[in-house]
Structures are given as C-alpha cells and as structure tokens.
Amino acid sequence: MQNQQAKIDLIFNALGDPCRREILDRVSKGPISVSQLAEPLTITLAAVVQHLHVLQDSGLVRTDKIGRVRTCRIEPAGFQLAEKWISDRRSLWERRYDALEELLAEPEEE
Numbered sequence: 001m002q003n004q005q006a007k008i009d010l011i012f013n014a015l016g017d018p019c020r021r022e023i024l025d026r027v028s029k030g031p032i033s034v035s036q037l038a039e040p041l042t043i044t045l046a047a048v049v050q051h052l053h054v055l056q057d058s059g060l061v062r063t064d065k066i067g068r069v070r071t072c073r074i075e076p077a078g079f080q081l082a083e084k085w086i087s088d089r090r091s092l093w094e095r096r097y098d099a100l101e102e103l104l105a106e107p108e109e110e
Contacts, residue, residue: 008081024061031073034048
C-alpha cells in the first residue's frame with residue numbers, strides 16, 4: 001500500500017507542473033521524438049529531458065532509444081492508477097453525500 005501511495009505521489013507531482021502537462025498533451029497525440037517535442041516549447045532541450053525524467057519516473061511516459069533518436073510514448077498504466085485513486089475518493093464522497101441526504105430527508109421529531 002505504501003509503495004502504491006508513493007507512485008500516486010509521483011504521478012500527481014508530475015501532473016502538477018504546467019510544462020509537463022503540455023508535454024503530456026503533445027505525447028498523447030502519438031509517439032514523438034524528444035527533439036520534435038522540444039521544438040515548440042519555450043524551454044531548453046535539457047529542461048525538456050529533465051521533465052521527461054519526472055514523467056518517466058511517475059510511470060506516465062515511456063521513452064525508447066533507437067540509434068540516436070529517443071522517442072516518447074504515453075504509458076496508460078500510470079493514468080489508470082491515478083484514475084483509480086480519484087474514483088475511489090469520488091465513491092467515498094458520494095456515499096457520504098448520500099448518507100447526509102438521507103439524514104436531512106428524515107422528518108424532525110418534536
């Protein structure tokens with residue numbers, strides 16, 4: 001459980017940066033080389049590589065190196081873990097709201 005919590009922490013840390021979210025948006029359209037990924041961004045190639053390391057460590061992105069070209073791909077499993085975490089919390093709060101609604105719907109005793 002603690003290992004899974006550490007993975008969740010890495011994922012939300014990675015998603016917390018607007019530049020990394022922009023990188024994820026671009027990578028989600030299909031495999032892309034690091035140099036193509038860096039072209040429209042207003043940061044250096046070295047900074048893009050650092051952001052990619054964070055995204056890889058979180059499990060959201062995978063990179064493969066063929067020859068001199070490093071290609072980035074989305075890693076769906078990382079997003080599934082975050083989606084499950086969010087879904088579990090949503091279910092918990094929905095149950096709490098349902099219980100509150102039932103409590104408020106009960107007639108008051110005089």
